[in-house]
Amino acid sequence: MRYAFVGTGHRIQMYVDALVGEWSDTGHIVGFCDRNQTRMQYYVERAGRPVPTYKPEEFDSMLEQCDAVIVATVDATHAEYVVRALDAGKDVICEKPLTIDADGCEEIRAAAERNPGKLVVTFNYRYSPRNSAVRRLIAAGEIGEVTSVHFDWSLDTIHGADYFRRWHRDKANSGGLLVHKSTHHFDLVNWWLAAAAETVYAQGSLRFYGDANAAGRGMTDRPERALGAPGLGTDPYLLDLAADPRLKRLYLDAEHEDGYHRDQDVFAPGITIEDNMSVLVRYAGGAQLTYNLVAHAPSEGYRVVFNGTGGRIELTVCERTWTPPHAAIDPSAASKEHVTDAWEKLVLHRLWEPPQEIEIERGAGGHGGGDRLLLDDVFRGAGDDPLRRQAGYVDGIRSVLVGAAANEAIRSGQVVHLADGGTRLAARAV
Numbered sequence: 001m002r003y004a005f006v007g008t009g010h011r012i013q014m015y016v017d018a019l020v021g022e023w024s025d026t027g028h029i030v031g032f033c034d035r036n037q038t039r040m041q042y043y044v045e046r047a048g049r050p051v052p053t054y055k056p057e058e059f060d061s062m063l064e065q066c067d068a069v070i071v072a073t074v075d076a077t078h079a080e081y082v083v084r085a086l087d088a089g090k091d092v093i094c095e096k097p098l099t100i101d102a103d104g105c106e107e108i109r110a111a112a113e114r115n116p117g118k119l120v121v122t123f124n125y126r127y128s129p130r131n132s133a134v135r136r137l138i139a140a141g142e143i144g145e146v147t148s149v150h151f152d153w154s155l156d157t158i159h160g161a162d163y164f165r166r167w168h169r170d171k172a173n174s175g176g177l178l179v180h181k182s183t184h185h186f187d188l189v190n191w192w193l194a195a196a197a198e199t200v201y202a203q204g205s206l207r208f209y210g211d212a213n214a215a216g217r218g219m220t221d222r223p224e225r226a227l228g229a230p231g232l233g234t235d236p237y238l239l240d241l242a243a244d245p246r247l248k249r250l251y252l253d254a255e256h257e258d259g260y261h262r263d264q265d266v267f268a269p270g271i272t273i274e275d276n277m278s279v280l281v282r283y284a285g286g287a288q289l290t291y292n293l294v295a296h297a298p299s300e301g302y303r304v305v306f307n308g309t310g311g312r313i314e315l316t317v318c319e320r321t322w323t324p325p326h327a328a329i330d331p332s333a334a335s336k337e338h339v340t341d342a343w344e345k346l347v348l349h350r351l352w353e354p355p356q357e358i359e360i361e362r363g364a365g366g367h368g369g370g371d372r373l374l375l376d377d378v379f380r381g382a383g384d385d386p387l388r389r390q391a392g393y394v395d396g397i398r399s400v401l402v403g404a405a406a407n408e409a410i411r412s413g414q415v416v417h418l419a420d421g422g423t424r425l426a427a428r429a430v
Contacts, residue, residue, distance in 0.1 A: 001027030001379075004066035006059060006081050007073035008034040008043050010250060011095055014366075015070055016043055018375045026379040031062040038254035063088040071095060074167055075174045079104035082119065083111040091118045093378055097183035098396030100175030101404050102425045105397045109423065112393045120378060121396035125184045126191060126389040127370035127377075130315060130344050130360045134304075135387050137313055137358070138192055142348055144310030146193055148288045153185055153302040157236070158323050160275070160295030164209045164266040165239055169273055171407075176273040178204065179403035182293055185302075186281075187391065187399035189291075192306075195283040196398055196422030201415045202406035204274035208296040214267035226263040227252070236325040239263045279406045284421075298322055301342075311350035318343050398422040 003019060005012050019029055029047050032040040033054040040053040054062040059081070063069070068091035071081045079099040085092045098121050099105055112119050125131055138146060155163075163181070168174040190196065207213060214222055223229035226238035233240065241252040241263050251262035264270075275296055281289040300320040306313040319342050349355040363369020373389070382390040398421075405416040405425060417426035 001068055002030045002066045003027050003068050003070060004031035004033065004062050005029070005043070005070045005072065006033040006056075006062075007071065007095075008032055008036070008039040008250075009072060010246070011072045012043065012070065013046070013246075014371065014375070015093075015378075016046055018379065020047055023375060023379040027068075030065050033059050033062050036254050036257045036260075038257055039250050042249050059084065060088070063090060066090060068093060075100050075180055076172060079107045082108050086111040086115040086117045086119065089115065089117060091120075093120050093122060094396065095122055096187075096396070097175065097179050097400050097403070098393065099400055100173075100179050102401060105400055105404075105423070108393055109397060119393040119396075121391045121393065122374060122378065123184060123187050123191075123389075123391045123395070123399075124366075124370055124374045125188055126387075126391065127373040129362055129368045129370065130317060130346060131188060131192075131370075132387055132389070133346055133358060133360055134306075134313060134315055135192055137348060138306065138308075139194070139387075142311070143306060143308030143313055143350065145285075146287050146306050146308045148307045149189060149193070149290070150305045151185060151189065151289065151291045151302070152304070153182075153291075153293045154297035154300060155181070155293070155295045156297050156300040156320055156323055158320070158327065159300055160297065161209070161237060161266050162239070163273070163295065164271055164275070165264045166262060167260070169264065169271045171272045174273065175400075175403060176204075176407060177293060177295060178202070178274070178277055178279070178406045179400060182277070182279075182291070182403050182406075183396075183399040185291065185293075186402040187395060188304075189281075189289055190395065190398050190402075190422070191388075191391075193283055193285075193287055195285050195287060197281050197289075197402050197405075197418050198284055198422070199282045199415055199417050200279065200402055200405035200409055202277065202279040202409040204277040204406070204410045206271060206274050206276075208275050209266045210271045211267055211269045219267055222265050222267045224268050225261050225265055227261075229265070236323075237266050274410070277406070277410075279402075281402060311348065311353075314345075314347045314349070316345045394421075394423060401425065 029051050031052050032043055034040050035056055044051045069085040070093045072095040082092050174180040226232050229238055232238050241247045277293045279291040301318040303316045346358040347355050348358055377390045408416045419426040
């Protein structure tokens with residue numbers, strides 16, 4: 001297979017390294033497309049051989065040279081590139097989210113239905129062993145019929161804050177965290193329950209980040225960005241791009257080409273996304289989901305509880321227990337000593353029985369071995385997977401539309417209804 005990439009931010013490194021490493025027997029890289037030549041050159045060097053580079057206006061020329069396209073651009077542009085690649089007869093591998101709104105979903109659905117190319121959405125959380133174990137328990141009927149789910153996700157002041165430094169801070173680019181980040185979580189619930197959402201209600205607000213909140217807490221005279229700021233090196237909310245060689249190459253050394261600043265201050269003006277969100281979803285079959293996301297927690301992880309007619313499943317995951325200030329300042333330290341006490345626990349509690357802790361089998365690599373499984377599915381094919389972890393365009397649409405419906409509910413204050421198995425907004429609130 002001949003693979004081409006559109007978008008050369010940090011997300012594609014996993015795929016580039018795979019194609020020049022363990023999965024090199026499955027295909028090779030024939031092109032990079034981006035508006036920024038410096039970023040493309042970083043990945044040309046990482047590929048270890050000359051690879052042609054293309055500007056966005058040359059995307060169609062790149063399509064002539066490849067069999068499949070990996071889409072990892074700004075979320076708001078996913079639909080355009082997915083549709084153009086499918087219409088050119090190519091397979092598509094799309095980073096989540098598939099797109100950011102109902103209009104993009106409709107465009108992608110139409111293109112997928114009129115073309116034979118395969119469209120895969122890379123939901124790596126499905127492959128994490130702990131999440132796969134939950135799927136097995138529910139599918140096996142261990143707690144009977146699921147009646148309700150409570151899902152609480154905490155992003156800490158390394159991970160969560162980073163969305164407010166980047167292009168994600170503008171909802172027009174990312175759909176907000178309820179699309180960009182929560183698409184992972186809504187997809188997990190859809191997949192766990194093997195059900196589609198029917199109604200969505202939500203509330204959300206910007207309570208921690210942003211200039212108004214900073215001023216309200218007496219944090220005045222904030223810089224627009226970290227570079228050159230007086231507090232750089234001491235203020236844990238200012239990201240030092242120069243401290244991490246990879247971030248420096250991809251962004252600091254590249255910003256002269258397109259003016260993109262990767263280190264905007266999280267308390268600077270211009271943020272249009274929420275940092276506290278609550279969502280209520282009803283699924284076909286009657287299950288209810290309560291979901292909460294906070295983006296300024298002191299620790300990172302999630303807890304999900306399933307109540308069923310035969311018992312209860314509880315999954316608790318702590319990915320980072322705390323963040324020392326120096327790790328927030330220096331991104332190269334962000335995954336070092338303070339994450340050694342990360343832990344996870346899966347408990348099955350049937351009615352009238354003592355609770356049983358379920359062992360979680362872990363593999364090598366990121367997400368407990370889940371990343372390797374995902375890459376196998378992407379580059380070698382899903383094969384006979386009883387868990388059906390490989391996600392197609394319908395899965396991508398369903399996850400996006402829960403988030404898009406939640407955004408619409410926040411805007412309108414009304415319940416939003418989904419139709420056609422969770423793949424269309426039934427009506428837009430007024």
